[in-house]
Amino acid sequence: MSAPPAVEISALVKRYGPATAVDGLTFTVAAGTITSVLGRNGAGKTTTIETCEGFRRPDAGTVRVLGLDPLRDGARLRPRVGVMLQEGTGFYPGARAAELLTHLARLHAHPLDVGPLVDRLGLAGSGPTPLRRLSGGERQRVALAAALVGRPELVFLDEPTAGLDPQARRDTWDLLTELRADGVTVVLTTHLIDEAERLSDHVVIIDAGRLLAEGSPQELTAGAADDIIRFGGPPRLDLASLRAALPAAAQVHEVAPGTYEVAAVVDPRLLATLTSWCAANDILAEGLQVGHRTLEDVFLELTGRVEGSGSGPARGPGRPARESGPADGWPGRGERPADGWPADGAAGGTGPRS
Amino acid sequence: MTFSPAPGAAPVGRMLLAQSVFETRLLLRNGEQLLLTAVIPVVLLWLLTAAPVFDTGRYERVEFLVPGILALCVMSTAFTSLAIATGYERRYGALKRLAASPIPRWTLLLAKALTVLVVEAVQVALVCGLGLALGWEPSGSPLSVAALLLAGTLAFAGLGLLMAGTLRAEATLAAANLLYLLLLVLGGVVIPLDGFPDGLRSVLGLTPTGALASSLRSVLADGDGLPFGAVAVLTAWAVAGLAAAARWFRWE
Known part of the structure; x- marks a missing residue:
C-alpha cells in the first residue's frame, strides 16, 4: 500500500x-x-x-x-x-x-x-x-x-x-x-x-x-497453541461418555449452556469420533467449527496476561472467563449483550481451556 | 448512494447563516422558551397596564411598564433562554459535535449572538407595539435605547454562558428559571425599586436587571440621555461574565 x-x-x-x-x-x-x-x-x-x-x-x-x-x-x-x-x-x-x-x-x-x-x-x-x-x-x-x-x-x-x-x-x-x-x-x-x-x-x-x-x-x-473443536447442542449433555470416547488428552467443556469445546490434537479420526458420539446420542451438533482460535481467544490470552501481571485496573466480579458469555465469532450464535465483556477479573494467567 | 469522499467546508458566511437560522428555528419552536420570552412579557404588560396592581409613582402605568418589560425581554432571551438552551446542547454533546465540524468557534458564538438579537428584535417589536396600542408615548433617543439593550444583552449573555458552561443542564434549568423569577420581582421590572428598603434598593440597582430597567426607564419615560452609570454597571457585568465564561466554560 x-x-x-x-x-x-x-x-x-x-x-x-x-x-x-x-x-x-x-x-x-x-x-x-x-x-x-x-x-x-x-x-x-x-x-x-x-x-x-x-x-x-x-x-x-x-x-x-x-x-x-x-x-x-x-x-x-x-x-x-x-x-x-x-x-x-x-x-x-x-x-x-x-x-x-x-x-x-x-x-x-x-x-x-x-x-x-x-x-x-x-x-x-x-x-x-x-x-x-x-x-x-x-x-x-x-x-x-x-x-x-x-x-x-x-x-x-x-x-x-x-x-x-x-x-x-x-x-x-x-x-x-x-x-x-x-x-x-x-x-x-x-x-x-x-x-x-x-x-x-x-x-x-x-x-x-x-x-x-x-x-x-x-x-x-494464526498460530493456535491448541487445536479446538466447538459445537452447539442441547445444554447439559453427559460429557463423561464423550470423554471416554475421545483420547485421554482431550479436554471437553461446556463453556456456556449448550456450547461445547473439545481441546485436543484435532485430526480426522477425532472429528469422526466426535460426530459418531453425537450420532449415537441423537445430538445434532450445530455450528461445528474446527481448528482456529477466534479473536476472543487471542484477546483473552493477551488481556489475561496483563491482568495477571497486576497492572490492569480492577474490574468486575471474578468469574471464570468462559462462563460469562458465549464464544463470539461463533457462526449462528446469538449476539453478545452490548457491554457483555467476559468477566475477567479472576481469569488471570489461566487460559480458558487450561 | 455513494459515499465517495468529497470533503470541504461551506463558505463561512453560509455556515454563519445556517447556524443562526437553525438555532433560531429551534428556539422559536420550543414552547417553554416562548413562554419565557414572549408570552410572559406580553401578558404582564397587558395585565398590569389594565389593572393597577402596583403603585408606579410618578409614572403612567404603561410608561413605567414598557421599559421594565423590555429589560425582562433581554433577560429572558440573553440569560434564561440562552443558558438553558446552551446547557442542554452541552449535555447532549451538540457543542462537542459542532466543534468537530467545519464551523469555526467564533462563527458558532456569533451565530448564537445573532440568534439572541433576532429574538430580541421580535420581542421589542411585540412589546413596543402592544405598548403603543395601550397608549404609550416613548421619549428619549432610540440610539440610547439600542445601546442599553446591547449592553444588557452582553451582560446577561456572559452570565448565561457561564452558568450553562459550568453547571449540569438540570441545575442550569432550575437556577436560570429561579433567577428569572427573582429578578422579575426584585429587578425593578414591574415593581418600582423605590418600594424596597434603601440598602436592598441600591443592591438591586446594581443587578443587570435593575440597572437595565431603570436606565431604560430614565431614557424612555424621562427623556434622559444615555445613563453612563448604568452603562458602566452593565459593562462591568458583561466583562466579568464573559471573561469568567471564557475561563471556566466546559464544552462537555
Missing part, C-alpha cells in the same frame, strides 16, 4: 490527573481500510480517538491525521474528517433527525443528499420526533449519519454499534463495508470482539492504554 497512512499515532501518552488513560500507544491506520481499536471499557479507546479528533492534547507523543496535527491544523482537518461521538451523543435535543443532518450538510461544500441518507439508515420513520425522544439505537444511527453527511475521506466512529439490536448492527457493518468500498477510511472503537473480527482489515488491541497486539484478524488468530 503506497498511500501515506490516514492516521499515525506514535508513543501517545494521555493522563487525567493521576490516571494514565493512554500509555505510550503507537499504531498506524492505512488509508482505505477499516481499522478497529478493540479494548474493554476504560482501555483508552475513546481517549485515543478523541485525541485524533482534536478534543484532547497529548501529554507526550504525536498524532497525525491525514498528515496533519489535529490541534494545530484542526481547521483544515475538520472538513475532511467525519466524527461519531460515543453513545450517540452530539445532537440538539429539540431538533429532528433530518433537520440536524440537513444543518450539518449545510456546513459542508459537497454534502450527501439528506433524504437518501435518512432512508439508508432507516431513520425515515422518526419524522418530527425531537432527537431527545428517539431511542438509543435511533440516536446512534443519527450520529453515524452525522459523521457521513459531509462526505469525509476519514471517519472516526466511537462504538458505532453500541446499543444496537442485532439487525441494526449487521446493517451498520454493511454500511461500513460500503464506506470502505467507496474509498472512505474507517477507524472505529469497539469492545465487541466479533465486530472487530468480522469487519476489520486491521485490529488494534489495547488494554490499560497500551498496545497489546495488532494485525489483521487472520494474523492475530
Whole structure:
C-alpha cells in the first residue's frame, strides 16, 4: 500500500490527573481500510480517538491525521474528517433527525443528499420526533449519519454499534463495508470482539492504554497453541461418555449452556469420533467449527496476561472467563449483550481451556 | 448512494447563516422558551397596564411598564433562554459535535449572538407595539435605547454562558428559571425599586436587571440621555461574565 497512512499515532501518552488513560500507544491506520481499536471499557479507546479528533492534547507523543496535527491544523482537518461521538451523543435535543443532518450538510461544500441518507439508515420513520425522544439505537444511527453527511475521506466512529439490536448492527457493518468500498477510511472503537473480527482489515488491541497486539484478524488468530473443536447442542449433555470416547488428552467443556469445546490434537479420526458420539446420542451438533482460535481467544490470552501481571485496573466480579458469555465469532450464535465483556477479573494467567 | 469522499467546508458566511437560522428555528419552536420570552412579557404588560396592581409613582402605568418589560425581554432571551438552551446542547454533546465540524468557534458564538438579537428584535417589536396600542408615548433617543439593550444583552449573555458552561443542564434549568423569577420581582421590572428598603434598593440597582430597567426607564419615560452609570454597571457585568465564561466554560 503506497498511500501515506490516514492516521499515525506514535508513543501517545494521555493522563487525567493521576490516571494514565493512554500509555505510550503507537499504531498506524492505512488509508482505505477499516481499522478497529478493540479494548474493554476504560482501555483508552475513546481517549485515543478523541485525541485524533482534536478534543484532547497529548501529554507526550504525536498524532497525525491525514498528515496533519489535529490541534494545530484542526481547521483544515475538520472538513475532511467525519466524527461519531460515543453513545450517540452530539445532537440538539429539540431538533429532528433530518433537520440536524440537513444543518450539518449545510456546513459542508459537497454534502450527501439528506433524504437518501435518512432512508439508508432507516431513520425515515422518526419524522418530527425531537432527537431527545428517539431511542438509543435511533440516536446512534443519527450520529453515524452525522459523521457521513459531509462526505469525509476519514471517519472516526466511537462504538458505532453500541446499543444496537442485532439487525441494526449487521446493517451498520454493511454500511461500513460500503464506506470502505467507496474509498472512505474507517477507524472505529469497539469492545465487541466479533465486530472487530468480522469487519476489520486491521485490529488494534489495547488494554490499560497500551498496545497489546495488532494485525489483521487472520494474523492475530494464526498460530493456535491448541487445536479446538466447538459445537452447539442441547445444554447439559453427559460429557463423561464423550470423554471416554475421545483420547485421554482431550479436554471437553461446556463453556456456556449448550456450547461445547473439545481441546485436543484435532485430526480426522477425532472429528469422526466426535460426530459418531453425537450420532449415537441423537445430538445434532450445530455450528461445528474446527481448528482456529477466534479473536476472543487471542484477546483473552493477551488481556489475561496483563491482568495477571497486576497492572490492569480492577474490574468486575471474578468469574471464570468462559462462563460469562458465549464464544463470539461463533457462526449462528446469538449476539453478545452490548457491554457483555467476559468477566475477567479472576481469569488471570489461566487460559480458558487450561 | 455513494459515499465517495468529497470533503470541504461551506463558505463561512453560509455556515454563519445556517447556524443562526437553525438555532433560531429551534428556539422559536420550543414552547417553554416562548413562554419565557414572549408570552410572559406580553401578558404582564397587558395585565398590569389594565389593572393597577402596583403603585408606579410618578409614572403612567404603561410608561413605567414598557421599559421594565423590555429589560425582562433581554433577560429572558440573553440569560434564561440562552443558558438553558446552551446547557442542554452541552449535555447532549451538540457543542462537542459542532466543534468537530467545519464551523469555526467564533462563527458558532456569533451565530448564537445573532440568534439572541433576532429574538430580541421580535420581542421589542411585540412589546413596543402592544405598548403603543395601550397608549404609550416613548421619549428619549432610540440610539440610547439600542445601546442599553446591547449592553444588557452582553451582560446577561456572559452570565448565561457561564452558568450553562459550568453547571449540569438540570441545575442550569432550575437556577436560570429561579433567577428569572427573582429578578422579575426584585429587578425593578414591574415593581418600582423605590418600594424596597434603601440598602436592598441600591443592591438591586446594581443587578443587570435593575440597572437595565431603570436606565431604560430614565431614557424612555424621562427623556434622559444615555445613563453612563448604568452603562458602566452593565459593562462591568458583561466583562466579568464573559471573561469568567471564557475561563471556566466546559464544552462537555
